[in-house]
Amino acid sequence: MILKPLDENLRAFFLNVMSEKENVYKSYDKIAEWFASNRPGQLIEKPYIDRLQLLLPNQATILDLGCGNGKPIMGYLLQSGFQVVGVDASEKMLDLAKQNFPAETFLLQDMRELQIGNKFDAIIAWHSFFHLPAIDQPKMIEIFANYLVPGGMLLFTSGSERGEAWGLNGGENLFHASLDSDEYRLLLQNHQFEIINHTVNDAACGNATVWLAQFNPQ
Incomplete structure (x- = not known):
């Protein structure tokens, strides 16, 4: 059997899909203005953010990934x-963040290649960590630990089971991936x-699956 080379258009399509899967921030660059206008303004995450705040010292430092x-x-x-400190790999989204909060510190970085010179009392990766391919997610748990002080808190969202999914936002397909709960727990x-705390598919919070954990190195 002789395999024919892929048609150039088809090849370009597959390369684009792989890029969107591995680098979701490129899609956010395209929809930054749309996302800012259409993201619900109400803080449905508030119960989880408030619980995190209760576990932190006054004037704690937080890394928002x-x-x-x-x-x-x-x-x-x-x-x-x-x-x-805000970190995002989407330049367009970060431009909007700087306009919204001009006095704050923002860093244009891919969380998988995080380079910051200090540690934090808490890290939040809300609806961002789950955009990474599953193969990249285990390493991120180590990165979270590396940037937390002892006793520091980690708040992130994931899927509720192992798998991949695509969601349409502003005309762009956004990739999502998840491990299963036992894998996250072990990591x-x-x-x-x-x-x-581990809450699965919270209907009051947009069906988010939420993890809250404390870093306690021995």
Whole structure:
């Protein structure tokens, strides 16, 4: 059997799909203005953010990974008196964040290649971590641990079971991936996290699956 080379258009399509899968921030660059206008303004995440805040010292430092345009989560944390550093790989989203909060620190970085010179009291990766391919997610747990002080808190969202999915936003397909709950639990435990809360498909929070864990190195 002789295999024919892929048609150039088909090849370009597959390459584009792989790029969108591995680098979702490129899609966010295309829809930044649309996303800022259409993301619900109400803080449905508030119960989880409030619980996190109760576990932190006054004026704690927080790393918001995948901060987007900074609204509403980063804005709420700043209003609560916390010091927040925003990180996003989407240049367009970060431009909007800088307009919204010109006095704050923002870094254009891919969380998988994070380079920051200090550690934080908490890390939030809300609806950002789950855009990474499953193969990249285990390494991120180690990165989370590397950038937390002892006793630091980690808040992130995931899927509820292992798999991949695509969601249409602003005309762009956004990739999502998840491990299963037992895999996350084992990864967290292996990196010395104690799981404080794990809520699956919270209907009051857009069906988010939420993890809250504390870094307790021995």
